[in-house]
Amino acid sequence: MSDTVTKAPERLAEPIRAEDLPHPMEKWLRMDRIPHIWCPTCGLGTVVTALVEGIKEAQIEPDRLAVVSGIGCTGRVAGYMKFDSFHTTHGRALPFATGLRLSNPKMKVVVVSGDGDIFGIGGNHFIHAARRNMDLTVICVNNFIYAMTGGQVAPTTPGPANTSTTPFGAFEPPFNLPYLAESCGAVYVARWTSLDVRRMSHSIAKALLKPGFSLVEIIAPCSTLYARRNRLGSGLDLLKFYQQNAIIQNGAKTADVGIDFQRPFIVGEFVDAERPTWEELMRKQMKSVLGEKFIPHEGGECSSCE
Amino acid sequence: MAKADPQGVLTGAHYIDGDEACAEGAMAAGCRFIAGYPITPSTEVAERMAGRFPTMGGTFIQMEDELASMAAIIGACWGGTKSMTVTSGPGFSLMMENVGLAVMMETPLVVVNVQRGGPSTGLPTMPGQADMMQAKWGSHGDYEIIAVAPNSPQEAFDLTIEAFNLSERFRSPVFVMLDECVGHMTEKVVIPPADRIEVVPRFMYEGPPEKYLPYQVDGGRDGVPISPMLHAGMGARFHTTGLTHDHRGYPVMTPECHEQLLSRLVGKIRDHKDEIVHVVETDVEGADVVVLSYGISTRVAYGAVADAKRKGLKVGHVEMKIVWPLPETRILEIAAKVKGLVMVEMNLGQVVREVQRLVSGRCKVLLAGHYGGTVHDPKKVLSKIEEAAR
Structure with a gap:
């Protein structure tokens, strides 16, 4: 899928040196910020690759896409993506993205953040952005734990997983993210593991092209904290677990896709529905009442900019 | 403009x-x-x-x-x-x-x-x-x-x-x-x-977007050390963050970068505080007491200042339209010439403490404070003016 063609060196006798080859993603990544801060075998690198592939598949101009992240391991995604990118405050990526989108409706706005960021501290913003059907794509990387702060229990942690704040096992019921998203009004909802690179990319492309509020949940390994605390082996062991236990069931009822601790779980494309977006509803309402007097916000330049 | x-x-x-x-x-x-x-x-x-x-x-x-x-x-x-x-x-x-x-x-x-x-x-x-x-x-x-x-x-x-x-x-x-x-x-x-x-128009970057560095300050604008802006969608594909960052907008977790950033963030306002002054002064020259006020408390102070003048006191009034940054230079000039300052504000002592810190004993600085819920009683402000004049 990469459109970067690597030309063979003219004199084949010379060995090919890695530093002479263009990185296949250098058009889309901030190469001056690589290497990234993520742990070996973290799922985030794959998610970033899939996001780039999804953007390419959806044929979105890089200048027309903004990436907004909150705080946490996944919150660092914005900083590596070569787009207009905003690393905001904990949980507030969605309202920031809402303002950005309404101010500049030409932009596709993608929120990439973690489960704790979007569904813990930012939970209220998620349910309202979904209710409004705001034209945003949310990629939530779910590693079942607050990783950057050292492995505390999250609103997604399945019991009885061990975390640093549940040393005797988690007991609170976790959120079922696709079910929550659908019930709040999201028009596109999918879940894949970080192993499902192609399916994840396709879903991200579909989500980007779908007008309205979409969620792609990515189940991703955190070998440093979640796996180690729960004696689940390495990141590779977790990927093997996904391979053997992620059951693809497109169109599954979201009520049935809750995740238990180290049990088989359902992935797939769950919701693909039609519903007018906030912007469509707003314009329709204003036109019906104000008629010709309504002047829509065109975005872009502010009226008094130099 | x-x-x-x-x-x-x-x-x-x-x-x-x-x-x-x-x-x-x-x-x-x-x-x-x-x-x-x-x-x-x-x-x-x-x-x-x-x-x-x-x-x-x-x-x-x-x-x-x-x-x-x-x-x-x-x-x-x-x-x-x-x-x-x-x-x-x-x-x-x-x-x-x-x-x-x-x-x-x-x-x-x-x-x-x-x-x-x-x-x-x-x-x-x-x-x-x-x-x-x-x-x-x-x-x-x-x-x-x-x-x-x-x-x-x-x-x-x-x-x-x-x-x-x-x-x-x-x-x-x-x-x-x-x-x-x-x-x-x-x-x-x-x-x-x-x-x-x-x-005031937004300070916009005019160079090629691909060369844009969101926090690169080249001389700033009108002496203020700020960088020009670009918005999302203008082709710069820039990054910005709440983390301590360098001129590229990239996170840099070092004390040196933090010092460089904060000295500019704080300095762009602190070093220009004398240009951000907006006060309206009445009868300050020759006054024994000057009343400082802002917001609704200014309206109460009008009455108290008028009453004090009727009693023969030499009272001036400085209405602060901009409270932060405090008009420090002007307050210090006035403090050098008067017996006392009276700060009228609807709280139990907030801006007055900054004034006291600033004046550092050069003259009396009294609070005419109030719990809120209503405006001040001008009589209580008057009694503070009288106390400052003694």
């Missing part, structure tokens, strides 16, 4: 309250995005703009809370629209988190706080001026902030425009510190024609 966009200017004489006048000032200044959450006594600002925006290309959205409102206007600003939010006490507390983000990202925007009695839910329908130190220091970390404090609906209009202009000039959030009394006070407000309203 540029002129206001006529579409947002409701030229003429109006009989409106301070909240509505504030909204008119924002629209005249070019604000075209407001995110808000209902809270007494500030809601009328958002209501006015929700009603007027659809016919001038503006967007209003009622967010789920004040955390979201504040985050949304930062996003909207980076999207290219002049933006603001409006709230009161409890909502102001919630906004503090992202006020810090706006400071760190150097986002020009305006936050209106129509102050009411606190702490907590306090007196929702009654005035207070007890959020002044929160305006100065409410978000965590070191920063400087700009805050204006109108004393009438006309000033609510004028100073809201000034707030937007200062936000662009210093690439900083600016607070409009109204109070319930001014917010709900209805008076005549004269809105001039658009071509008589000066608007």
Whole structure:
């Protein structure tokens, strides 16, 4: 899928040196910020690759896409993506993205953040952005734990997983993210593991092209904290677990896709529905009442900019 | 300076309250995005703009809370629209988190706080001026902030425009510190024609977008060390973050980078504090006592100053239209010549402590404070003036 063609060196006798080859993603990544801060075998690198592939598949101009992240391991995604990118405050990526989108409706706005960021501290913003059907794509990387702060229990942690704040096992019921998203009004909802690179990319492309509020949940390994605390082996062991236990069931009822601790779980494309977006509803309402007097916000330049 | 966009200017004489006048000032200044959450006594600002925006290309959205409102206007600003939010006490507390983000990202925007009695839910329908130190220091970390404090609906209009202009000039959030009394006070407000309203344009980058570095300060603008902006979608594909960052907007976790960033963030306002002064002085020369006031307390001080003059006291009055940064140089000049200063404010001692710290015993600095819920009793202000004159 990469459109970067690597030309063979003219004199084949010379060995090919890695530093002479263009990185296949250098058009889309901030190469001056690589290497990234993520742990070996973290799922985030794959998610970033899939996001780039999804953007390419959806044929979105890089200048027309903004990436907004909150705080946490996944919150660092914005900083590596070569787009207009905003690393905001904990949980507030969605309202920031809402303002950005309404101010500049030409932009596709993608929120990439973690489960704790979007569904813990930012939970209220998620349910309202979904209710409004705001034209945003949310990629939530779910590693079942607050990783950057050292492995505390999250609103997604399945019991009885061990975390640093549940040393005797988690007991609170976790959120079922696709079910929550659908019930709040999201028009596109999918879940894949970080192993499902192609399916994840396709879903991200579909989500980007779908007008309205979409969620792609990515189940991703955190070998440093979640796996180690729960004696689940390495990141590779977790990927093997996904391979053997992620059951693809497109169109599954979201009520049935809750995740238990180290049990088989359902992935797939769950919701693909039609519903007018906030912007469509707003314009329709204003036109019906104000008629010709309504002047829509065109975005872009502010009226008094130099 | 540029002129206001006529579409947002409701030229003429109006009989409106301070909240509505504030909204008119924002629209005249070019604000075209407001995110808000209902809270007494500030809601009328958002209501006015929700009603007027659809016919001038503006967007209003009622967010789920004040955390979201504040985050949304930062996003909207980076999207290219002049933006603001409006709230009161409890909502102001919630906004503090992202006020810090706006400071760190150097986002020009305006936050209106129509102050009411606190702490907590306090007196929702009654005035207070007890959020002044929160305006100065409410978000965590070191920063400087700009805050204006109108004393009438006309000033609510004028100073809201000034707030937007200062936000662009210093690439900083600016607070409009109204109070319930001014917010709900209805008076005549004269809105001039658009071509008589000066608007500071955004400082925009003019080079090739691919070369843009969002925090590269090359001389700044008008002596202020700020970098020019580009908005999302202009081809720069820039990065910005709430983390300590370098000229590229990239996170750099070193004490050296932190020092470099903070010295500029704080310095761009602190080093220009003498240019951010807006005071109105009456009879200060030759006075024995000078009354300092801001916002609604200025209106109370008028009465007390008049009473003191009738009693034969030599009293001057400095009305501070901009409270933060404090007009330090001018206060020190005055302190050197008078017996005492009297700070009139509707709290139990906030701005007065900054004045006391500044004056450091050069003259008496007395507080004419008040619990809030009503305006001051001018007699109590008068007794403080008499005490300062002794």
